[in-house]
Amino acid sequence: MRAAIFTALYLIAGTPLLTPEEPPFRLVLQIDGQEHQLVAGREATIEIGGQQRKVVATVAATRQLDAAGVQFEFPRDMGFESKVDGNMHCWTLLSTKVIVQVFTVKDLGIGIARSTLENLIGSNELAEATLVLGGKSHPALAGEVRSKGNERRLLGADIEVGKGRVTILLQDMVDDDSKPNQDYARMLELLTKTFVVRESK
Secondary structure, eight states: OHHHHHHHHHHHHSSOOOOSSOOOOEEEEEETTEEEEEETTSEEEEEETTEEEEEEOOOOSEEEEEETTEEEEEETTSEEEEEEETTEEEEEEEOSSEEEEEEEETTTOSOOHHHHHHHHTOGGGOEEEEEEETTEEEEEEEEEEEETTEEEEEEEEEEEETTEEEEEEEEEEOOTTSSOOHHHHHHHHHHHHHOEEOOOO
């Protein structure tokens, strides 16, 4: 009976019944080998050095990719994939509006931004552009792909990392008004502020 009532309410409202806020993350804090169970955003009391301390732990809005000799932050709700195909290794961060890919090709020693974009768009459709990474401007190539009413704007650059090159490729799933979407703008901001090239091991 209760299930029937819930189903009827669902159909009448047209949307599921939602809780006021999402369930919080559970966190584990380790101090001197001792684990403390915490709930994100909620105050807890733990003992540190024989004294009771009040602590609040929160989950950061971003995660950090550390791959191919580069590091940068990205929104924590983006998906992550890592794929190796022969000599190529590709790390992919994706959401419904943005895709960021980091490529390396073992033993090649050169970037693949141009060849990748030419395969997707065509050599005649590319234009010179700039990609800002960690406050430094890098020469880049840009282009657009349109299919079945959808538009994607692509931006790719090759950067020097150690003795090799790393390719960064971004895809912006353009909104209906043809303006860059907010997710893409946020990703560009994070790349500008947090991108770091570290020494290859």
